[in-house]
Every structure is written in C-alpha cells, then in structure tokens.
Amino acid sequence: MRFALSGEQEQFSHSLNDLLSDVDTDSANRAWAEGDPGPGLKIWRRLAELGVTALAVPEKYDGLGATPVDLAVGFERLGYHCAPGPWTDTVAALPSLLDDELLTSVASGETLASVAYAPHVPYALDSDVADARLAVENGRLRAFTPGALLSSVDGSRRLFPPVAGDDLGTALDADRAFELGCLATAAQLLGAGRWLLDTSVAYAAQRKQYGREIGGYQAVKHLLADVATALTLAEPLLFGAAVTLDRRDVSAAKVACGDAAHLAARTGLQVHGAIGYTAEHALGLRLTRVRALVGAWGTPRFHRERVLS
CATH class of the missing domain: 1.10.540.10 (Acyl-CoA dehydrogenase/oxidase, N-terminal domain)
Incomplete structure (x- = not known):
C-alpha cells in the first residue's frame, strides 16, 4: 500500500x-x-x-x-x-x-x-x-x-x-482526545527534528575548521545522515498512526518521532559547538522544546509498553 x-x-x-x-x-x-x-x-x-x-x-x-x-x-x-x-x-x-x-x-x-x-x-x-x-x-x-x-x-x-x-x-x-493529543505531539517532534537537521546542515556548510567546512568531514556527514535516516523512518509511522488512530500505532509514532528528534537535538548541539549553548541562539529553543515534548502526553516508557501490550 x-x-x-x-x-x-x-x-x-x-x-x-x-x-x-x-x-x-x-x-x-x-x-x-x-x-x-x-x-x-x-x-x-x-x-x-x-x-x-x-x-x-x-x-x-x-x-x-x-x-x-x-x-x-x-x-x-x-x-x-x-x-x-x-x-x-x-x-x-x-x-x-x-x-x-x-x-x-x-x-x-x-x-x-x-x-x-x-x-x-x-x-x-x-x-x-x-x-x-x-x-x-x-x-x-x-x-x-x-x-x-x-x-x-x-x-x-x-x-x-x-x-x-x-x-x-x-x-x-x-x-480519541488522548490519541489525538499524542499524535499531535509526535508530529511536533518530527517537525522540530527536521528544523534541527536543516539548521545543522546549513551551519555545517559554512562553519570552517582547519581551513575547510566541517560539513565536508566524513564524521560530520555520518552524524547528519543518521539523523536524516531516523526522521525519514519516523514519518511513515506518524502518518500511518494518523490513518488508523490505533493506540499501538500512535504510541509507535510517538516513540519514533521522539527518538529521532532527540537524536537531531544531540547532533545539532555537536555540530554547532559552543554557540549552541547560548540562550540567544534559536537552537536552544528547539532543544528545550524537544526535551519537553518527548515526555508530554505520555512518557517514552508508557508508549513503549503500549506498543508491546
């Protein structure tokens, strides 16, 4: 299908x-x-x-x-x-x-x-x-x-x-209200993860170390590729859950989107370095938003248990 x-x-x-x-x-x-x-x-x-x-x-x-x-x-x-x-x-x-x-x-x-x-x-x-x-x-x-x-x-x-x-x-x-709340939270996590990936890719293309953009280094490429893969795999789970609104599907989407967004946040901080810790940078808003949404409308443990139940 x-x-x-x-x-x-x-x-x-x-x-x-x-x-x-x-x-x-x-x-x-x-x-x-x-x-x-x-x-x-x-x-x-x-x-x-x-x-x-x-x-x-x-x-x-x-x-x-x-x-x-x-x-x-x-x-x-x-x-x-x-x-x-x-x-x-x-x-x-x-x-x-x-x-x-x-x-x-x-x-x-x-x-x-x-x-x-x-x-x-x-x-x-x-x-x-x-x-x-x-x-x-x-x-x-x-x-x-x-x-x-x-x-x-x-x-x-x-x-x-x-x-x-x-x-x-x-x-x-x-x-139904609870499942839709979980679904909406998962969707926000997916969106936040995409912003973090897009911003990290753009920053890696302009930040230089040892005379070249850090995005040209294999290690950085691998980090960003892992984030892109996690977000790509989470997306069909999100929309599959939106189609069925089955409790296990919704929980699977919440876990996958949360894990992908968390990986994007961690990688974004690695790519940005010290500037990512500053309160003035937009990255910080997404880092804290991801941390909050991962536990909102059911913790990861709760949703994993629902998937396995």
Whole structure:
C-alpha cells in the first residue's frame, strides 16, 4: 500500500510554512516564557485565519471537520517553527472532549484551551492564558483553576497544577482526545527534528575548521545522515498512526518521532559547538522544546509498553 499526502494537504503545509517563516516565533517564545503572550497570540490569530484552529472542529460549529492526517500535517509545521501556545490542547484534544457551542469560538481562534489528562498529562499547559480549562478524569470532565506556575525545561511551555472544580459530565470521547493529543505531539517532534537537521546542515556548510567546512568531514556527514535516516523512518509511522488512530500505532509514532528528534537535538548541539549553548541562539529553543515534548502526553516508557501490550 502506498500512502502520499493529497495536493490539498501539501498546499496546506506550504501555506503554513510560508506564514510561519514570515513571523518571529523565536521572540514570541521568549516573550511567552516571560509571561507576555501578546506576540504569540498575534501568531495564533494569523494561523486561525488560515484555518488551523478549525481543523478538528465539526462543521456544525463552523469547523473544517478535518482528518487526523490533516492534523499531523499542520502540527508537523507548528513543530518545525516552534509555535508557542497550547496548540495540542486546543486544536487536537478539545474537539473530541465535548459537543458544545464553545467549539465555534475555538474554530475562529478566539478561545484557547488548556487540558489536563491524568495521569499522563498531569499539569495544564498555558492555563493562565486559556479561556477553557478542562481536566479529564476517568472519562469525565472537570473544570479547574490553575495553581502556582511550575518550573519547566521549556520556559515557553508554562505548566500549572490543575485545581479541580465543578464536574462537567462525561467526556464526548476521552480516548480519541488522548490519541489525538499524542499524535499531535509526535508530529511536533518530527517537525522540530527536521528544523534541527536543516539548521545543522546549513551551519555545517559554512562553519570552517582547519581551513575547510566541517560539513565536508566524513564524521560530520555520518552524524547528519543518521539523523536524516531516523526522521525519514519516523514519518511513515506518524502518518500511518494518523490513518488508523490505533493506540499501538500512535504510541509507535510517538516513540519514533521522539527518538529521532532527540537524536537531531544531540547532533545539532555537536555540530554547532559552543554557540549552541547560548540562550540567544534559536537552537536552544528547539532543544528545550524537544526535551519537553518527548515526555508530554505520555512518557517514552508508557508508549513503549503500549506498543508491546
């Protein structure tokens, strides 16, 4: 069986790439980490105009009713450009949790959501700026308020312990919401890994040691080739999981994309050398984002156990 993205999906990816290439996501991430969501929300609204926030929302709520494959396409680009904000919670998970008019404002980009999903998503992402806050417990929904801000390896992913509030009833499809959250996280990891590879290749072509570009050395070529191979092998697992949405397939994709992105991060730091450690370099934002996403929506151990179960 041969799988390929449709022309519309390819165009959607290109449109996202063009938009995000024209905005400063790095500055928006740094501002978001400091508690200033303004620049990030401007990017959110621009992406909403492109239909990103409406992807998984049903058509009856002015959404696009898109497939999980469409979600994977979009989130791969969000991961590549390191877009700040609770994208997974709002766009991937929330539409499967409830059947409510609230989704109309989600589709338009007016409402941001923060979702806690015990035990695998114990802390709520960006709930200080979210308009809708939902905790999933044993298939039921609860409202929550955010506790004190926690320390995070990725400062632009602001995490809060959820303080349980009113019971809101049974979730529409809690299992599907979780699988879509995992899938979206895997897609972001794949995108982040691709950015790290592209940036490392470009840097290796210009950085010189002993009178020649380091990209010309066999050892560096092998490092970068290993990353390219890992990302290439992870991609079909991601889109295969998007087609089936089977729990084992989703977990396999999450593990593969996480491993590939982690390899890309480690290799990127080796290629960049000391400059990669500086807070000013864009590499650092992706390194911390990868570290955070590897454990988000289920740890690697949890997902490996699901694959083997």
